[in-house]
Amino acid sequence: MSMAGAKRIKVGGSFEIKPGKILAHIVLLLGAIVFVFPFVWLVSTSVKPDYELFSFPPVLIPSTFRWDNYTRMLDYLPFFTFLKNTLYVTVMNVVGTLISSSMVAYGFARLKFPGKNVLFVVLLSTMMLPQQVTMIPQYLIFRNLGWIDAFPPLYIQAWFGIPFQIFLLRQFMMTIPQELEEAAKIDGCGYARTFSQIILPLVKPALATIAVLRAMNAWNDFMGPLIYLNSTEKMTMSIGLKLFQSVSGTEWGMMMAAATVMITPIIFLFFFAQRFFIQGITLTGMKG
């Protein structure tokens, strides 16, 4: 296991052996194996024939790869409906927050108006508010609007700006030199055009960051769908899979197949947009 570390010293050609570094490598590698193992076990279980599920000692690589857990899962539940619903909610969240959070951030970052600082402090303080405090009245509002078993409660707030994301975009916009806007003003650009044609293109990386964070949150959201969705054809994946658990109880192979299908898109998203994930977390320290 220390091969990587040992090799490095030889290649380096120097005799400066750093035991600290080798030890770090060993610990990291062992840790990495522990961290990756649940994923491996997940996929392994999902493609195992049933008789190998409970065998002792456990089988890591199945003797034959079986995909029927995946096909049977599709028979059990309208999986593609869940997928479609989840994608819809996710897209509505991302589009909503991109439009509204960037607008609000522009207002706070670049324009002067009375009461701005007070309002910004209010915005910051709402970030600390636990959602449980507003959860019940929000439910009553949406219920009155007839939005039970409907998607709007799951994305409507994104269309009014998400405080964390407004904050993040504002910080980015503050760093843009003022001269650019002044030049635009002289050219007769209104605020709307300055915003859409000068500011927005300059904060593209930040927009990508909030899009990724929002997509991940919407995709993973559990409590929202749990409260608002109840008919099978309206369910998103997270709540649909929960339903699956009560239908298929201890059919572990199928449960793991379902979990694999839910995890895969988010992992792809991560590999394509790794930089934005990392940036989002280091900047806001939050998963939201």
Add this chain to the structure above:
Amino acid sequence: MASKASVKESLAGYLFIGPWVVGFLVFTLGPILASIYLSFTDYDVLNPAQWVGLKNFTHLFQGDPLFWKSLGNTFYMVVFGVPLQILMGLCVAMLLNMNVKGMAWYRTIYYLPSIVPVVASSFLWMWILNPHFGILNNFLYMIGIEGPGWIGSEVWSKPSILLMQTWAAGSTMIIYLAALRGVPTHLYEAASIDGATRWKQFWHVTLPQLTPTLFFTTTMGMINGFQIFSESYIMTNGGPVDSTLFIVYHLFNNAFGYFKMGYASAIAWVLFIIIMIITLIQLKLSPRWVHYN
């Protein structure tokens, strides 16, 4: 005094922040006020709300043993979970910060579990922790240890969830890694000229520099920790013997299980006040140990 241009700018400003102002009034301020009112009423959604004064609160503290149980369970998770995640995040980040080869890979591997949807990770851990067929107990058996009942056991159900949360603590690691990279190298140079050992460098250079991050992750970790819900809802249904019934779970049951909206609102405010008191204490204590440059 206000020139035409500045009036125009103010107007534009209000228009741009308009969506948030409307959203704040409708989805935050309005609900906050409504929630305060509801907490003093009996309200089952179908009949009009009945004003009952402090009844919900007195019942909460004097007549609801499940509330105390859920409060205790939640504190357990915060008291053990937050330090565990911070320690884990910090240790991995320190190892990664040694500029090891393949750092991008390690970073990805340790981070990935934190983006897994809670439903999927809960399923996975239910299988791993299965007392009879789970891989963990099988492994323990092979090295001669009889594994516990994990999520099926009253004693081990909370540690099981802690284990799963620690696996998914990768975002804390990323925050510490960023903070460690931000420590100015000249501080270490100065320390090593003074003959400080690595251990001393850690105590006198690294740790003080990390205190703002430590403060931030503790505060946010606690705020999030008090709101734990999904894991126990999916894995254990709050059991066994209510050992994973957390405050938010109790709130959820009352609101959406029994439609006691007034009582559930009272629970929400108690939760909010607990979070606020703890956050304020942390803020108050922070000047004693947090170093800002």
